Amino acid sequence: MSKIIVRGGRPLQGVVRVHGAKNSVLPILAAALLAEEGSCVIHDVPALDDVNNILQVLTVLGVQAERGDNFVELQSGKLVSYEAPYELVRKMRASFLVMGPLLARLGKVRISLPGGCAIGTRPIDQHLKGFEAMGAEIGFGQGAIEATVNGKLRGARIYLDIASVGATENIMMAAATADGTTLIENAAKEPEIVDLANFLNAMGAKVRGAGTGVIRIEGVERLHGVEHHVIPDRVEAGTYMIAAAITGGDVYVEGAIRDHLGPVVAKMEEMGVVIDADENGIRVRVDRPLRAVDLKTLPYPGFPTDMQAQMMALLLKAEGTSIVTETVFENRYMHVPELAKMGAEIKVDGRTAVVSGNARLTGANVCSTDLRAGAALICAALAADGATEVTGLHHIDRGYVDIVGKLAALGADILRAPSPEEVLAEAEHAQMPPVVALPAKDRAGSEVPILKVQPTLA
Numbered sequence: 001m002s003k004i005i006v007r008g009g010r011p012l013q014g015v016v017r018v019h020g021a022k023n024s025v026l027p028i029l030a031a032a033l034l035a036e037e038g039s040c041v042i043h044d045v046p047a048l049d050d051v052n053n054i055l056q057v058l059t060v061l062g063v064q065a066e067r068g069d070n071f072v073e074l075q076s077g078k079l080v081s082y083e084a085p086y087e088l089v090r091k092m093r094a095s096f097l098v099m100g101p102l103l104a105r106l107g108k109v110r111i112s113l114p115g116g117c118a119i120g121t122r123p124i125d126q127h128l129k130g131f132e133a134m135g136a137e138i139g140f141g142q143g144a145i146e147a148t149v150n151g152k153l154r155g156a157r158i159y160l161d162i163a164s165v166g167a168t169e170n171i172m173m174a175a176a177t178a179d180g181t182t183l184i185e186n187a188a189k190e191p192e193i194v195d196l197a198n199f200l201n202a203m204g205a206k207v208r209g210a211g212t213g214v215i216r217i218e219g220v221e222r223l224h225g226v227e228h229h230v231i232p233d234r235v236e237a238g239t240y241m242i243a244a245a246i247t248g249g250d251v252y253v254e255g256a257i258r259d260h261l262g263p264v265v266a267k268m269e270e271m272g273v274v275i276d277a278d279e280n281g282i283r284v285r286v287d288r289p290l291r292a293v294d295l296k297t298l299p300y301p302g303f304p305t306d307m308q309a310q311m312m313a314l315l316l317k318a319e320g321t322s323i324v325t326e327t328v329f330e331n332r333y334m335h336v337p338e339l340a341k342m343g344a345e346i347k348v349d350g351r352t353a354v355v356s357g358n359a360r361l362t363g364a365n366v367c368s369t370d371l372r373a374g375a376a377l378i379c380a381a382l383a384a385d386g387a388t389e390v391t392g393l394h395h396i397d398r399g400y401v402d403i404v405g406k407l408a409a410l411g412a413d414i415l416r417a418p419s420p421e422e423v424l425a426e427a428e429h430a431q432m433p434p435v436v437a438l439p440a441k442d443r444a445g446s447e448v449p450i451l452k453v454q455p456t457l458a
């Protein structure tokens, strides 16, 4: 089992640069399925497991993917399948975002139910409600959804019962080439929705109102390829802001956009963290003891659920008791028992957690149960006495590019120890030619290793 080992107690100092947003790039890659002509070149694509996974889904569907250092070029002119296979969809919920584009392009889609995960059941009823309103017929069988539409999807007025990010994105993509106009009411307002709308509009779509509660999409005949730069990852940025503050450090988070981080900045300032933002990033430093604050997660522009766990780690170091309320996911306190192993005192009652501050954190062996839980454990470990070993790294690898390297560059005592299996697999990979190479190439024409299926991984 690979693990990250952190010896806490060093104030972080310096500059850290954020990568492109995972939650933007995933829907944007799915939306590239809509480009009937030309290629989509997506820049600022983070090297994350989730990105590799969705690229594999696209490849199976017939998209030609060429991957470079920080960009991906996609040709979606000829799709060969309407089926997103279970082995890939089960790994990542966001692969469900290919449903809207496939329905729009092919009039048919078969996709496995994404199911629940550690943080909650995460149903997809709002996505399906939208597609049905647009004329799709939806059936279920053998753990998969099959949807068909007779002719083209039709524009519709769709009220979302929950301002779901994924449902808003899926419906926006399906509506882009539908007959007539679609209105999404109670739409999600996240910056990633705006990024997707900008991408679709550059492709020739007519999406208006993204970032507000009502999005209007006038269907167009067809979409074409474009170049696009993904917005910076506000959750990655927020995580480094917390890491800086929890260690009493002084860090400039380059690329962080203050407007996207409004509630995180507000809550950290309320705690007494000093935050200076300019057009290129956000500086975070601590020059006084921190105060406890209460917070409640909400859809954007409320406090992001994806920052709740990391913020809870910071609240452990504040003076006083804080109350955290998680309203977005029903089971997003999986980090609490792990933080308790490090000396945290947190009482959870349903959706509320009472966090006792002034915690004396000590190193322990802990496991990340989901992506942000892992980030929170690393933040806590940076402020703990002694060594902490964090396992469950596959969660962290879904959403953070080189978190160990970035924190080490800021002065943290942190390293990643590969498992014996990984060391062996690495050696085997170095010696063995690939058995299956999915059609992905870099700009120079050579195959991209990340999309090769090696015998040990098959």
Ligand SMILES: CC(=O)N[C@H]1[C@@H](OP(=O)(O)OP(=O)(O)OC[C@H]2O[C@@H](n3ccc(=O)[nH]c3=O)[C@H](O)[C@@H]2O)O[C@H](CO)[C@@H](O)[C@@H]1O
Pocket (backbone or CB within 6 Å): 022, 023, 024, 026, 093, 094, 120, 121, 122, 123, 124, 125, 126, 127, 128, 162, 163, 164, 165, 166, 167, 188, 192, 299, 305, 306, 328, 329, 330
């Ligand atoms: C890839 C991506 O962008 N992931 C983000 C996206 O996930 P995701 O798009 O899955 O999150 P949603 O906004 O859809 O989910 C919000 C809430 O709505 C519920 N729901 C959702 C859809 C539906 O059809 N029915 C339903 O009941 C969910 O169970 C959850 O309780 O937004 C979440 C909320 O900000 C973030 O935590 C995730 O990081």
Ligand SMILES: C=C(OP(=O)(O)O)C(=O)O
Pocket (backbone or CB within 6 Å): 023, 093, 094, 306, 371, 372, 399
């Ligand atoms: C919950 C998250 O992502 P996903 O929706 O991809 O599981 C997250 O980014 O914290």
